[in-house]
Amino acid sequence: MAATQDSPILAFDAVSVRFDDQTALDGVSFTIRRGESLVLLGEAGCGKTVLLKTALGLIRPDAGRVFLFGEDVTAASEQQWYGLRARIGVLFQEGGLFDSLSIEENVSYPLLNQPSLRCPGGEMAERVERSLEFVELGHTLEKYPSELSGGMRRRVGIARAIVTEPELLLYDSPTAGLDPITATTIMALIIKGRDVRRATTVIVTHRYQDGEMLTRYRHDPGLGRLTPASANGAGPKTHYLVLRAGRVVFDGSQAALEASADPYVANFVRRSG
Amino acid sequence: MLDLIKGPILTFQEFVLLAGRAVRGVFRKPAYWTDVFTQMDLIGIGSLPVVILTGFFSGAIMSLQMSRALQTYGATSQVGQIVAITLVREMGPVLTALMVAGRNSSGIASELGSMKVTEQIDAMRALGTDPVMKLVKPRLIATATMLPLLTIIADFVGIFGGWVVACPLLGLTSDAQYWNNSWRSLEYNDIGQGLLKPFVFALVISLVGCHYGMRTTGGTQGVGRATTQAVVVASVWIVVLTFLIGRIFVSM
Numbered sequence: 001m002a003a004t005q006d007s008p009i010l011a012f013d014a015v016s017v018r019f020d021d022q023t024a025l026d027g028v029s030f031t032i033r034r035g036e037s038l039v040l041l042g043e044a045g046c047g048k049t050v051l052l053k054t055a056l057g058l059i060r061p062d063a064g065r066v067f068l069f070g071e072d073v074t075a076a077s078e079q080q081w082y083g084l085r086a087r088i089g090v091l092f093q094e095g096g097l098f099d100s101l102s103i104e105e106n107v108s109y110p111l112l113n114q115p116s117l118r119c120p121g122g123e124m125a126e127r128v129e130r131s132l133e134f135v136e137l138g139h140t141l142e143k144y145p146s147e148l149s150g151g152m153r154r155r156v157g158i159a160r161a162i163v164t165e166p167e168l169l170l171y172d173s174p175t176a177g178l179d180p181i182t183a184t185t186i187m188a189l190i191i192k193g194r195d196v197r198r199a200t201t202v203i204v205t206h207r208y209q210d211g212e213m214l215t216r217y218r219h220d221p222g223l224g225r226l227t228p229a230s231a232n233g234a235g236p237k238t239h240y241l242v243l244r245a246g247r248v249v250f251d252g253s254q255a256a257l258e259a260s261a262d263p264y265v266a267n268f269v270r271r272s273g
Numbered sequence: 274m275l276d277l278i279k280g281p282i283l284t285f286q287e288f289v290l291l292a293g294r295a296v297r298g299v300f301r302k303p304a305y306w307t308d309v310f311t312q313m314d315l316i317g318i319g320s321l322p323v324v325i326l327t328g329f330f331s332g333a334i335m336s337l338q339m340s341r342a343l344q345t346y347g348a349t350s351q352v353g354q355i356v357a358i359t360l361v362r363e364m365g366p367v368l369t370a371l372m373v374a375g376r377n378s379s380g381i382a383s384e385l386g387s388m389k390v391t392e393q394i395d396a397m398r399a400l401g402t403d404p405v406m407k408l409v410k411p412r413l414i415a416t417a418t419m420l421p422l423l424t425i426i427a428d429f430v431g432i433f434g435g436w437v438v439a440c441p442l443l444g445l446t447s448d449a450q451y452w453n454n455s456w457r458s459l460e461y462n463d464i465g466q467g468l469l470k471p472f473v474f475a476l477v478i479s480l481v482g483c484h485y486g487m488r489t490t491g492g493t494q495g496v497g498r499a500t501t502q503a504v505v506v507a508s509v510w511i512v513v514l515t516f517l518i519g520r521i522f523v524s525m
Contacts, residue, residue: 053395058395058399078403082401085398085399085400085401088399090399092392092396092399093392094391094392095391095392096391096393096395096399097396098393098396098397099388099393109400110401113401114400115401160400
């Protein structure tokens with residue numbers, strides 16, 4: 001079943017994940033529609049990465065249902081997941097770049113290994129170059145991940161995530177461990193990716209500022225930089241999900257988040273802001 | 274009591290499942306031949322110096338130790354026979370496998386463990402590759418091909434090492450008698466178990482390394498733990514399996 005403009009790209013229905021006797025996700029439900037952005041906030045170890053990996057089919061839920069591109073994928077086989085993952089771009093928390101491969105090989109990896117994305121050599125080289133230019137790292141083709149700084153590796157990760165021009169982009173803690181200037185650069189690239197490609201974006205973070213930037217700024221293709229989003233709410237819709245010990249404690253807009261009376265949520269916003 | 278054995282049984286179950294998927298994968302596409310040849314170079318050519326040294330000195334030591342015992346019975350001419358049979362049946366396969374286990378089970382476990390903790394294995398799955406086909410299968414094929422070849426080399430170098438001690442050094446027997454006895458003492462049964470053992474050990478070395486690498490958790494500390502576990506478990510299995518295979522061949 002093809003997803004229509006308004007149908008959810010990704011939806012969780014009471015999803016629970018357990019590891020031995022530990023509960024990582026406990027009855028998590030949310031919906032994200034095409035073109036929307038979701039900011040997933042929460043303290044370390046609250047289940048943010050587990051949620052993202054469940055959405056990617058890397059972890060199977062113990063209970064509940066997962067819907068992706070309008071289909072119930074809870075019981076999808078690994079082979080079916082390979083097809084679905086071709087439509088998703090992902091940036092892992094640890095980068096997930098292959099140490100033994102050059103930057104060019106890393107970025108071209110999904111184009112070479114996803115049967116549905118294979119393209120002629122010339123076109124592939126062009127797409128890889130374009131993707132690396134997008135993150136302003138066009139000069140690093142021959143280098144290896146170990147030769148790059150942490151921020152540059154994260155940018156290569158973004159280039160690899162967008163090279164397939166996916167419908168859904170998942171970013172796991174893209175700014176974790178980076179200095180504020182590099183973190184802002186990374187967020188600007190994520191916003192650019194969202195606005196230029198109109199991709200549905202899920203970003204996992206423990207920094208409130210990342211979500212704030214995603215809500216308040218948009219990429220102006222004319223100026224080639226970020227500009228404040230219009231006050232009338234035009235542009236991509238962003239909503240927030242706050243996790244605590246595997247449970248959703250908040251699901252709503254930024255205004256509702258800032259007005260929340262929940263001490264955990266309020267403290268989170270105050271501490272990060 | 275049940276809780277105590279639950280862990281090891283679960284680990285063994287995971288190992289058997291991984292082994293099953295890897296062995297099934299050998300007959301399926303994609304083949305990843307480049308990875309297979311890279312691993313053959315790493316495991317086979319890379320282990321050659323240590324295997325040659327171990328083989329040479331195990332043969333030399335055996336000649337040296339046997340010299341006194343054989344002199345007691347006036348049977349020093351039989352030294353070639355003893356060195357050849359012991360090396361081809363037992364010492365060659367076991368020592369080569371232990372060396373390769375120490376070198377490659379640990380190498381595989383640490384490489385795959387590092388990939389696991391830096392999310393490279395997750396990335397592989399997310400980008401359309403089955404890690405069992407891409408990582409486990411090439412290592413399995415490479416080890417299963419190279420270990421029997423390394424064992425043959427170790428056997429030959431070991432018999433040569435035995436000759437160096439027996440003939441030029443101690444003068445226990447003549448050159449012709451040493452080589453003649455070595456060659457004529459070997460039967461098909463000896464060659465059979467001498468080649469079956471390294472093949473079985475290769476499965477153990479590669480799959481144990483991959484198994485511990487791919488279930489690594491707990492950051493860099495976890496990688497160290499996985500590496501140690503892989504070497505210990507592979508070495509113990511080699512010793513246990515050589516007894517079992519030996520038992521089967523002895524009764525044949």
